[in-house]
Amino acid sequence: MIRKFDSENFKWDGVDTLVYKQDGSPFKDVTRQVLYDGAYDIPCQFRYFECLPGGYSTLEYHEHTHMVMIGRGKGQLLLGDEIYDVAQGDFIEIPGNTIHQFRANKGDYIGFFCLVNKDRDKVKLLTDEQMETLRQKPKIKEFLEGLRVHGHRFDWPDYLVFASYRGD
Numbered sequence: 001m002i003r004k005f006d007s008e009n010f011k012w013d014g015v016d017t018l019v020y021k022q023d024g025s026p027f028k029d030v031t032r033q034v035l036y037d038g039a040y041d042i043p044c045q046f047r048y049f050e051c052l053p054g055g056y057s058t059l060e061y062h063e064h065t066h067m068v069m070i071g072r073g074k075g076q077l078l079l080g081d082e083i084y085d086v087a088q089g090d091f092i093e094i095p096g097n098t099i100h101q102f103r104a105n106k107g108d109y110i111g112f113f114c115l116v117n118k119d120r121d122k123v124k125l126l127t128d129e130q131m132e133t134l135r136q137k138p139k140i141k142e143f144l145e146g147l148r149v150h151g152h153r154f155d156w157p158d159y160l161v162f163a164s165y166r167g168d
């Protein structure tokens, strides 16, 4: 099986792009494509996620491990209690029970491939108490609230963000 790659739009033939709901959710402007849904001897899912500039993945933790490779663009990763700059080609292991979130806060998309076991525990969101603990670190507080790009804040209206994304 071969899924041909459309490099202009970062899409693969025959793969649906799922756009997450925007309202009342702990993520923003994220799409998901499931490239491979496992086989008997490799029981894993291979997905591609993408955040538009200013978007971010869910702030979460869980028992299962992620194997991640940045496929497009750049941004930042909150992993545990540290913030890391990440960019295309970087390889990342997100160990079990480690808080993580990707943010496209460097003026670019961030797209990443993510391998997970098909059989995995459910995502856990942070409690108010856990959020408070995280915010005590100034760098993390800025990461969670700032969305600063070269000193400027991202405050594009949603319609503009989506207009810039629509390639089809």
Ligand code: MN
Binding pocket: 060, 061, 062, 066, 100
């Ligand atoms: Mn996760």
